[in-house]
Amino acid sequence: MTGSEASPTFRLAYVPGTTPAKWVRIWNERLPDIPLTLLAVAAAEAADVLRGGDADAGLVRLPVDRTFFSAIPLYTETxxxxxxxxxxxxxxxxxxxxxxxxxxxxxxxxxxxxxxxxxxxxxxxxxxxxxxxxxxxxxxxxxxxxxxxxxxxxxxxxxxxxxVVDAPQSGVALSWPEEATTDMVEDFIGIVRGRSVNSSRGRKPQQAEPKEKGTDKGAARRRQPPAKATGRGGARGGANAPKGAKRGKPRRRS
The missing domain is CATH 3.40.190.10 (Periplasmic binding protein-like II)
Structure with missing residues (x-):
């Protein structure tokens, strides 16, 4: 498409037995402008699909190649x-x-x-x-x-x-190429981990710029308590009285 970028789409692969429906519903509620496309793949093909970039993340069976993929274990099956x-x-x-x-x-x-x-x-x-x-x-x-x-x-x-109580077990994980941890992958990780829509984890929140010192000196002065009068007799007879002021009672004229 010339002069514009294609609309973003999150592509989620899933292997037989996994059930992404709950997380897809939450995605559609939180991110209605970004379609989520499901891609059913065989368990043995999931790694190649993710390596080839045909999906952004996948619900896969463990183990995965940890030198290439990140993975969040979700549950282990009976x-x-x-x-x-x-x-x-x-x-x-x-x-x-x-x-x-x-x-x-x-x-x-x-x-x-x-x-x-x-x-x-x-x-x-x-x-x-x-x-x-x-x-x-x-x-x-x-x-x-x-x-x-x-x-x-x-x-x-x-x-x-x-x-079968002592048989090997199969673990299911959310996995994606480590070098392709996009914002949409972070959004889906948050959904899978049960984070709320306002959670600060996942995408990094915008940090508020710190206030510069001294930007509201008047407000700082207004917050200071008034100075207390000192000495006996308050302001008139204390140390802050004006020079030449007479102290004590005035003399009575004879």
């Missing part, structure tokens, strides 16, 4: 195992990794966990996505461990889930 509703695991309120040792577990290519060694019996294939893995669970050929938000995202009426 890990759950997704099972058919008639599976024996549903009899328990929660399970351990050891309880899954004899189960066929899918390990999708987009798995967000950093397993030292995936538990359970290896599946016949690695599904491309978590959604594909859950479809296979519904077919009764195995189970899958995912963050709870992904179990809810891909909910099916014939499936349920149980917490």
């Amino acid at each position: 890990s759950v195992v997704v099972v058919p509703k008639d599976h024996v695991i549903t009899a328990a309120a929660e399970v351990t990794v050891a309880d899954l040792a004899d189960e066929v577990l899918f390990h999708p290519l987009d798995d967000v966990f950093d397993w030292d060694a995936p538990p359970g019996e290896p599946a016949f294939e690695r599904p491309a996505t978590t959604e594909d893995a859950i479809e296979l669970v519904a077919a009764g050929v195995g189970l899958v461990v995912v963050p709870q938000s992904l179990a809810r995202l891909h909910h099916r009426r014939d499936l349920t889930y149980r917490p």
Whole structure:
């Protein structure tokens, strides 16, 4: 656009399972003149999207490259195992990794966990996505461990889930390139951290210029208390009396 700049827009990437709706609503209330654009990305692609400048910030899964990105951890999710509703695991309120040792577990290519060694019996294939893995669970050929938000995202009426108390966990963070910490990024950080609209944190507030000394000398004089009279007899008989003034009672004429 010649002779003018494009209108500012804040672009927020988010990975499956994260829910930016609350923060988007607050943004729209506080900054109605700056549109917020949402960009859904796969968890494995989020870093490249931010590096390439296609988004200003993102709700991503940890870890991130701290040599390039800043990140504010938001929460850590419960890990759950997704099972058919008639599976024996549903009899328990929660399970351990050891309880899954004899189960066929899918390990999708987009798995967000950093397993030292995936538990359970290896599946016949690695599904491309978590959604594909859950479809296979519904077919009764195995189970899958995912963050709870992904179990809810891909909910099916014939499936349920149980917490896995000792499984790895997935953390969610707000992340952005450290060298691209713009005013709009600071505004969104303030919203995510729950700062009020009048908070002094975030963008640096304008500092009032200090008053010059001596600019209102008259006011300073007006604030000074009046001098007190000294000596016996007040002003007439004290040290401040005019010279030649007679002290005491006047003589009576004879």
